[in-house]
Amino acid sequence: GNSVTQMEGPVTLSEEAFLTINCTYTATGYPSLFWYVQYPGEGLQLLLKATKADDKGSNKGFEATYRKETTSFHLEKGSVQVSDSAVYFCALSVLPSGGGADGLTFGKGTHLIIQP
Amino acid sequence: DVKVTQSSRYLVKRTGEKVFLECVQDMDHENMFWYRQDPGLGLRLIYFSYDVKMKEKGDIPEGYSVSREKKERFSLILESASTNQTSMYLCASSLEQGTDTQYFGPGTRLTVL
Numbered sequence: 001g002n003s004v005t006q007m008e009g010p011v012t013l014s015e016e017a018f019l020t021i022n023c024t025y026t027a028t029g030y031p032s033l034f035w036y037v038q039y040p041g042e043g044l045q046l047l048l049k050a051t052k053a054d055d056k057g058s059n060k061g062f063e064a065t066y067r068k069e070t071t072s073f074h075l076e077k078g079s080v081q082v083s084d085s086a087v088y089f090c091a092l093s094v095l096p097s098g099g100g101a102d103g104l105t106f107g108k109g110t111h112l113i114i115q116p
Numbered sequence: 117d118v119k120v121t122q123s124s125r126y127l128v129k130r131t132g133e134k135v136f137l138e139c140v141q142d143m144d145h146e147n148m149f150w151y152r153q154d155p156g157l158g159l160r161l162i163y164f165s166y167d168v169k170m171k172e173k174g175d176i177p178e179g180y181s182v183s184r185e186k187k188e189r190f191s192l193i194l195e196s197a198s199t200n201q202t203s204m205y206l207c208a209s210s211l212e213q214g215t216d217t218q219y220f221g222p223g224t225r226l227t228v229l
Contacts (some may be wrong), residue, residue, distance in 0.1 A: 005211075008156075034217075043206060044159075044220040090159065103149050103161035103174050104208075104218060 002027045006090045006107035011086045013080055014115055021075040021110045023064075023090035031092040033057075033073040034068050034104065038087045047075075047088070118222075119143070120221035121176050122207055128227045135194040138164045139207030147211045148190035150174075150182065153204040153223070165190055 006023045013019060025031065035047040035057070048057030054069035062077045062092040072092060123138035137151065150166040151174075161174030163182040170180050179201060183191045190209075194201055204225050208218040 035219075042224040044208075046217060046219070049217060091159075103151070103164050104159070105161075106151075106159040108156060108158040 002031070002092060002094060002105040003037045004090050004092055004107035006088075006104055007110055008108055010111040010113050012113045012115065015082055016079045017114075019077040019080045019084075019112070021088055021090075021112070023073045023075065023107060025071050025073065025090075025092050025107075027071075027092055028106070029049070029094040031094045033064070034091040035064055035075050036091060036106075037074070038089065040086070044089065054078070062085075063064050078110075080114050082114045082116055087111050087114055120207055120209055120219055122205075122221040122224050124224050125135050125222065126225050126227075128229065129194075129197050130176075130229050131198060133194075135197045135226065135228075135229075137192040137194075137205055137226070139190045139192070139221055140188055140218070141190075141209040142188065143209070143211070143219075144187065145209035146187070147186065147210040147218075149208040149210075150190070150192045151206045151208065151216060152176070153206055159206065162192065197226075199228050202226060202228045212218075 004025045032051045034049045036044040037047045038044050048059045050057040050066035056065045064073050064075045087109045089109045091104040120141045150162040151159040153159045165171045165184040169191050181193045204223050206223045210218045213226040
């Protein structure tokens with residue numbers, strides 16, 4: 001089956017620090033990879049995605065590169081801000097070969113706390 | 117912008133009650149999904165639908181059913197609510213078959229007493 005493993009945290013950093021949140025996966029088939037973010041009291045928002053090996057997704061200063069050889073999709077940001085405090089979820093999707101839809105498989109989420 | 121709305125942000129029900137959670141999307145998306153979110157477990161897929169009147173079981177369908185009579189609306193039904201169904205429920209939609217980016221609603225926090 002499919003699974004996603006990510007560091008659970010909480011991860012506490014000072015403002016302007018460098019951020020890495022590790023994510024590794026196992027999948028039957030060729031997945032698309034995602035990072036979603038959940039701010040306090042809100043639903044999940046797509047942060048970035050990558051659909052094939054060596055693709056880099058980026059948004060709001062965050063980046064993640066699809067590494068097929070290490071089955072990883074680590075999230076990075078060079079300089080975090082207090083407003084980045086949220087829960088971050090790594091996820092994958094493997095679409096059925098005959099078309100159709102399937103749900104996302106999520107990691108357990110990483111709670112990020114940025115202190116001023 | 118895609119908008120996914122859920123009928124309630126907070127809901128309190130008693131054990132044994134029948135509970136309906138409603139989700140509506142306004143972007144003509146074909147696919148709709150229900151997840152539950154629990155601390156330490158992340159999000160888990162309950163059911164999804166890729167067309168009107170079609171439904172597929174996810175990873176944890178036991179104790180739930182769904183209904184999709186119109187394209188824009190996807191309902192999650194707890195036939196007889198139990199305390200272990202206390203959770204945050206998230207609805208999502210995606211555009212069409214073969215696409216995978218999902219858009220989420222704000223969630224319904226259900227408490228079963």
